Amino acid sequence: MIRFSPLLLLSLILGSSTSWADNGELIISGWGGAYEQAQTVSYFQPFENEHDVRIKIRPYNGGIGPLDFLEHPGDPGWDVLDMTESDALAACNERLLKEFDKSVLISAPDGTAATKDFFDGSIFKCGVAHVSYADVIAYDDRAFPNVKPNSVADFFDIDRFPGKRALPRRPIAILEWAMLSYNVPVSQIYDLLSTERGFKLVSKRLNQLKGNIVWWEQGHEPVDLLSEGEVAMASGFNGRFDDARVNHDIPITIIPDGQFVQLSVWGIHRQARRPDLAAQFIAFATKTERMAALSNILSYGPTRKSA
Structure with a gap:
């Protein structure tokens, strides 16, 4: 069941004169520590450089409760979420995540289709696993x-x-x-x-x-x-x-x-301010070379055979 907060209903009725995230910003959940540092080098900085966009990391410590909380009217909290598999599945069932369009995923360097290059069980209705x-x-x-x-x-x-x-x-x-x-x-x-x-x-x-x-x-x-x-x-x-x-x-x-x-899963918040850019980020972060870059820094396994 979708749950609406009073703040969300008010923002839908009245509209919002300002956006918490500016047009050149993508908000992604962060777990901190060595993992976030590895993601910054492997995913965030290269994506910023390639797409001329600023990535803002907002802390997230798991669970689906925070996904339904609006700190400001019209603020989804995150555009892109990095979640455990169990949390991603629960959030999908609660319609807190958008359905994921797997067609955005990029083929392997040898031309193998992404859907065949990912290990079985890595692609979900509302996201895609990127590390184990x-x-x-x-x-x-x-x-x-x-x-x-x-x-x-x-x-x-x-x-x-x-x-x-x-x-x-x-x-x-x-x-x-x-x-x-x-x-x-x-x-x-x-x-x-x-x-x-x-x-x-x-x-x-x-x-x-x-x-x-x-x-x-x-x-x-x-x-x-x-x-x-x-x-x-x-x-x-x-x-x-x-x-x-x-x-x-x-x-x-x-x-x-x-x-x-x-598995750790990328998903897009149901109220992401920039869903198209969020999908572009996920496509970028799940490219073979990006996954390999992270695995070379941290002992987490990629979810693509080519990585």
């Missing part, structure tokens, strides 16, 4: 000088591996990790989660962490919490942890077990 990443568990090397944690089960084992755990306020991967810690086969996880028994198993695992959870909301926080010694283990995005370890010499190790792979 993983929600992972990492730990502070200094917290465990002897025996090191190496499994999802160790994340929940406060006795063997003491210290606080950093978790997102949104249930990203934690439910799946709870199931994996009981050695539930991946193919059975969601069936079990839909049952009362699954709920009890998850509750039991989370209760083991009671009093030892530090909640985070923004993607850079898990790295900050680990580097400052405020937590011993944290869930977060693989690219952030890799960047911290490789480029900033922060003593962080990623646990290989239980890496939860997800």
